[in-house]
Amino acid sequence: MDRFQAGIFAILIFQLVVLAYIFYLDPITSQNKFAAGLSAELTASAIILYLYKNIREDYDQEWIAAGIAFIILALLLMVFYVR
Amino acid sequence: MAAEEKSTIYKIVDWIDSRFGFSRTILRPAPRYSLSPTYWLGAIAFVVFLLQGVTGILMMQYYVPSPDKAYESTMQIVSSVSYGLFLETVHLYGAYSMILLAFLHLVRGYFVGVYKKPRELMWIVGMVMGLATLAMGFTGYLLPWTVISKSAVDVSIGLINNLPDPIRGMIIYIIAGTGSDEELLIRFFSFHVVVLPVIIILCFAIKLHMFEVHGASEPLSEEADRREVRWFPDVLVYLLMLSFVFLSVLFLISAVFPAEFPPKFSPEIAAQYAPQPEWYFLWMYQILKIPIFEGKTGVQAALSLFMLIALVVTFLPFIDRSEKRNPMERPFATTVGVIAVVEIVILTIWGALTPGKGVSLDAAIIILGLPILIVGLISRVIYMRYQHVKALRMPKKFAWEFIEASTSNNLLLFFAMSFFIVVGSCSISMITMYTNTFSLVLNTISLLISLIMSTLILYSAEPRNLIRR
Secondary structure, three states: OHHHHHHHHHHHHHHHHHHHHHHHOOOOOHHHHHHHHHHHHHHHHHHHHHHHHHHOOOOHHHHHHHHHHHHHHHHHHHHHHHH | OHHHHHHHEEEEEEEHHHHHHHOOOOOOEHHHHOHHHHHHHHHHHHHHHHHHHHHHHHHHHOOOOOOOOHHHHHHHHHHOOOHHHHHHHHHHHHHHHHHHHHHHHHHHHOOOOOOOOHHHHHHHHHHHHHHHHHHHHHHHHOOOHHHHHHHHHHHHHHHHHOOOOOHHHHHHHHHHHOOHHHHHHHHHHHHHHHHHHHHHHHHHHHHHHHHHHOOOOOOOOOOOOOOOEEEHHHHHHHHHHHHHHHHHHHHHHHHHOOOOOOEEEEEHHHHOOOOOOOOHHHHHHHHHOOHHHHHHHHHHHHHHHHHHHHHHOOOHHHOOOOOOHHHOHHHHHHHHHHHHHHHHHHHHHHHHHOOOOOOOOHHHHHHHHHHHHHHHHHHHHHHHHHHHHHHHHHOOHHHHHHHHHHHHHHHHHHHHHHHHHHHHHHHHHHHOOOHHHHHHHHHHHOOOHHHHHHHHHHHHHHHHHHHHH
């Protein structure tokens, strides 16, 4: 398994964990947490597509870092800020 | 990396392709230069439109289009329906972002001249889509039947009543029927969920067909990478990636700032609130507040002005017949475009800061006049520099360094001063709106300083002075 595949595999595992978390959220009282979780999921999907798109070329690590930073922000907001 | 290791992902893609046949699609491949977010603003707007369709259909299961129950059913969606608040918020911000994306798509198209031959009709169809998007926003605003939205729609209908017959009668009959609240709401609802979406989908189909015929617009730079990439998977993956990024930002904003609703409409409560349109109509609302547009004739003049702007923008391909596309090569069109964007932004901010308050004529002249002067002067400076660099036929890299070195000092100072003067005079005018003389004196001084500064900068920017340096 090369680092592309390892990266994509790690992101897929992360997506499953977040999906499981938001699936069990209360759909009335925790809707904003759900929205933040969905945002993290979509960003993770965008990173996978970015890795796939640039698999044959050099990918820009700054974009990956920006994506991960956005996911961290969404997760922090989901856990500590929004209800 | 070994080809063998990459094959798992490719195998999955090939499996999908062999079943769906994406790679045999009739959609044309795209040049590499078009894989840039600015080329896909319209496509993302359409993705948001699809999201609006999904969230709208889900909300429609609970919404009741009746003046007695519209507000209650909206509150029920927000408070009792699973993921209801999320749907409402995403639908609201989705509408905002769709309008914003359509506007950015229009502005980008204007500045890079995409409406030129052979894409004239694409532009007109795009304008119809844009107007339909605005109409979607207008009709959707009324549906929750809040005190602000209903009052704003009443004001809009009041404005239409100033138009001469038979135009007035026709518009009122189409959008409001006999005038009862029930009929008004049901008509807005049917326009919002059926008529306008059908118009947008039809226009999208026509535009997509024309896009497939003409392809992506030519790049302005001759050095652009014109190698083609396949629609599947390259273009599709790129579009999905952009859409995911956009939607993730939209969802996060929805999580942090969930939608809030004003009270339900009733004539008693309406008297306590100033009617305010949504932000995308604020610039028109602010223009209507200018004293010269008061009274029946004034309103008619303002509505005619809006109509004229819409017609000019729609039929722009037949007005601007020059073949030049580079914004630097057509300074008049570029300057007019920048002024229009700056004025719309200023009017919108001004409208948001002064809800329900009138504006004085002198404040309007200064706030709207000063940006015209400043943008005009800046455009002139930039154009002169561009012509100078072009005349010397410098290599691109050196030309850029030349522009940077020669303009950085005085142009930056100029920008800083202009910004200070615009912001200062706007805020002074806003604060002292009811003390006209004081406002006029301060703004006149600002204007004079701006004029002196501009003259000095213009003199220093003359090509002959640059050569002397």
